[in-house]
Amino acid sequence: MVRTGPVLSVSAEVEAALAAGGPVVALESTLIAHGLPRPRNRGFAAELEGMLRSRGVTPATVAVIEGVPTVGLDEAGLARIADDPAVAKASVRDLPAAVALGRTCATTVAATSVLAARAGIRVFATGGLGGVHRGAAETFDESADLPTLATTPMTVVSAGVKSILDVDATLERLETLGVTLLGWRTADFPGFYLPTTGRRLDWTVRDAREVADAMATRDGLGLTSAIVVANPVPAGQALDPAVHDEVLRTALRRADEQGLRGKAVTPFLLATFHTETGGASLEVNLAVVRNNAAVAAEIATAWAAR
Template sequence: MSRASRPFHVSAEVAEALDSGRPVVALESTIISHGLPRPRNLEAAQEFEEILRSAGVTPATIAVLDGVPHIGLDAEGVRRIAGEEMAKASVRDLPILAAKAASGATTVAATAYLAGRAGVRVFATGGLGGVHRGASESFDESADLSALALSGVTVVSAGVKSVLDIPATLERLETLSVPVVGYRTTDFPSFWLSGSGHTIDWSVDDAPEIARVMRSQDELGHGQGIVVANPLPLEKQWNPEEHDRVLATAFAAAEEAGVTGKAVTPFLLGFIVEASGGTSLEVNLDIARNNVRLAGEIAIAWSSLVSDASDDSAD
């Protein structure tokens, strides 16, 4: 499909980087539009992009603006996702937003899907969605997981939030044949905490090793994405005792308020920000920065690996 006929817009900056084989990292917009308070969210969006640019990597922040998915935003586009009220856009919402010419901030699922369609191979987020507690009754499972089974994108995340069912999420990723590797760890992180106590099979030591896993995945033709679980350094994680106390209080508050089903997780996350006095929010930002930096390193390693392979084939 030619770029002109694609049902999405790739910014000139991202298109040039992709065409020349330079490193590119996708960034989601839901964390900006829904995950952070204003005006802190605009500052964060600009900071995440600057972390990448300062490392020689092109940022590709993804969002749907007036019905058109954008892979890479200009300064005005970044201001729009930070300042306008927008729907959360998962993959299933994309055709509806297109038909209505409406705007939406892309979730992990939609960002991974659109990044893959555009040819962006590395994506940084905070934490993945996953299987929700009580999913055996509610069937509540994030579309992030199924999208990763189809995207072919390497996603750097700090695991999943500890309000989710981590063992069930790992089982689901296994069922979907999505490779999960820990960055210098085999203890799957639980977002605010560096570990969850749930062991994963494989760890990787550096970005070039992750790039080689990506190449092997391509050669095998599986098509799934790859999850790189990147824990915060221990000194930056949320204090575990405070974390456990606030989570217990949040679950008790949800039960007392009669919150059920899909409303539970948004309730818990909002409660946790307030109950922690903003501590969880600051840890969120550290997580995002940490993941963006690693994603940039992976994109550089991937660009180098692809370039070396092209040079070898030309000899």
């Protein structure tokens, strides 16, 4: 059966906050459905939303629930995304089919950005961006996050990109696509599990007011591309660099030996990190998202104050 339901559903809490000009931060749901083990994923989703509310910020977790793109999940929606193993992953290209066919899907960075922006939200906290994959010159494997951010006026707080990607190519693509990249109190581009990838950034911001100023300037110039705020994980919460490098070499070698290509590569590499680090990479993942949500709360509050 083909559904013809509402194009977008915004929760009463989020709608009221937006109408009042209050701070709102969007959150993706792919992390909940596919990035964390059950039942810890459900508890972390509630923790993240609670952390934002404690800072006076309204959380807006985004997903597609039975064919309805939803901005601001209620308790039942969060439970569905967290507990149902049949929940699919939806990027931007999947939204028309997911909505028309009445499916329930967790949204990626790209899909979350599009739906949140459509609702009027300007700030989004995630873990790490997708990017250009290793070997993309032959496979053309590039995350939909990048072209989507080129046309979506969202400010995304992330810890850079995972080291399993081609960092240099990803930075080149962000530049080509006109995505503004700001280092949050750093001149080094972070590598998700690590505070730095060794690549320098052109622009550094000291506080949330400076990010809000950049957002206002972007609007004034008529630009519609995203601003990415690169927030490094604190050194004390990062993976040990030596362990990280050894696990990365092992994971890449095993993927090559097994002939993995395309979509199969990233889940395999991340699973290898989890196994080889004894679960330490998962704890870094959680720390990254917490830190990014805290920075996003500051930025959303500064933006609302304008």
